[in-house]
Amino acid sequence: MSSVKEISKQAMQRLPYYLQFLKRLEEKGETVVSSPLIAEKFGLKEIQVRKDLAIVSSVNGKPRIGFEISKLIEDMEEVLGYNEKNETVLIGVGSLGTALLSYKGFNYYGLNIVAAFDSNPDKVGTTVGGKPVLSIDALSGFCKEHGIHIGIITVPLEHAQSVADILINSDIKAIWNFAPTYLTTPSSILVQNESMAASLAILSKHLKEKLH
Amino acid sequence: MSSVKEISKQAMQRLPYYLQFLKRLEEKGETVVSSPLIAEKFGLKEIQVRKDLAIVSSVNGKPRIGFEISKLIEDMEEVLGYNEKNETVLIGVGSLGTALLSYKGFNYYGLNIVAAFDSNPDKVGTTVGGKPVLSIDALSGFCKEHGIHIGIITVPLEHAQSVADILINSDIKAIWNFAPTYLTTPSSILVQNESMAASLAILSKHLKEKLH
C-alpha cells in the first residue's frame, strides 16, 4: 500500500470494470467489499483481484472484511486519473467523431473535448454535441494557444497521418487514434490506438477456437 | 510453418497493422517484404515480427529476401478471418450505433451487419446506413430465424445486460460489447469488450508516467 507499486497495463484495464461495480454496490447501500466478491462477479481468480486491489488501495484491507467501498472508489478514480482535467481536441467530424462529441461520459473520465476540427467548410462554424467545429487550419494555433495536450483523431485512414503531423507540431503529448492505421510519431508522443480491427481480430480468434 | 502454431492474443492484434502496411507496399508495386522492414516501420523488434510472420505465413520465408507480399496478405486475411462471412445484428441505434451502421469497412473484415434493433418507436421502421431498424421485440426471433451468431451491443450502460440476456437466449455465440459495463454471460458465449474506459486508463497511465 504505502510504497509506490507498479501497476501493469492489464491491471489498469481491469480497474474501470471494478470501479463501475463498486459504484453500483455503493448505490445499493453496501459499505465494504472483498476480493472474492469482485472475483466472483467478473469470473476472475481471487488472488488476481487481491493483487489489483493491493496496488490501488491507499490503505490495507481488513482481514475477514475487505475494503471500504467509498475509500476504494476514491483511490481507483485517483489511479485512473479521473480527477484530472485534461482538455482535448477532436479532429474529424464524421459519424464516429460526431458520436464521440455527443458522448456525455468523458467528463467523468477527466477528459473534456473543448473543440472539434474538420476540413469540410460546410461543417466549420457549426456546433456538434455543444462543441464548436473549427477549420483544420486553426488546429495548430488553437492547441498552442490553449495548451492542449491530447488530440483525438477520427478522420478517415488516409488523412490520419497528416493530422498527426499537425498535432506533433502543436505541443501535443498524446494522441487517441481511432483511425485504423499506425501513426508514425516521435517517441516523446504517446499514441493510444483504438483499433476496431484489433478487437475484431480477438473476436475472430475466439470464434474460430469455439467452432473447432 | 506447416504445423499448427498457436498465435497469441497480442500477436493477433498486431496483424491488422502489418496487413494494412503490406497492402500499401503492394499498391506501390513492391513484391517482397522482410521482418526488419516491418519492424522498422512499427518500432518493434525484428525478432518479434519474425516470429509473428513465421506463425502466420503458410510458406517459409526466403533468407536474404523475405516473404512474398501477395501470399502473406492472403495468409493474414485467412488468419484474421476476413474471408469468413459473419452476419451480425446491432442493438442500440444511438450516436455510436449509427456510426457503426454507417461504417463501410466491416465487410472487408468479414462482418456484415444485417439489421439494427432499438426500443424507440420513432426509430423502428427507419433505415440507418442502409440497414433496417427493427423493434427490440423482434430481436430474438430474427436471430433464430436468420442464424445470426454475433451481436453488437451499443445501448446505454443500464440496458446492456438485458439486451445481452435476450441475445443469450437467441443462439448467439459472441457479443461485441460497446457498452462500458461487464456483461454476465454463460461461459459458452464470447464477450469482446470494446471499452473506451479501458483505453483511457492506458492513456492516463502513459500520461502520468510521462509527466513525472
Place this chain on the structure above:
DNA sequence: TAGATTGTTAATCGATTAACAATC
C-alpha cells in the same frame, strides 16, 4: 564468398497463480 535474413533453441522478463502465515 560475404552478408542479410531466415527459423530454431534457449534465456529473460513480466504477469498470473499458488501456498501460507498473519489478523480480525
Place this chain on the structure above:
DNA sequence: TAGATTGTTAATCGATTAACAATC
C-alpha cells in the same frame, strides 16, 4: 476460538528477446 480474508513470498506460465546456425 474458528474461519474468512488479507498481504507476502515463491512457483508457474506465457510472451518477448537473445543467440546462433542455416541458407540463398
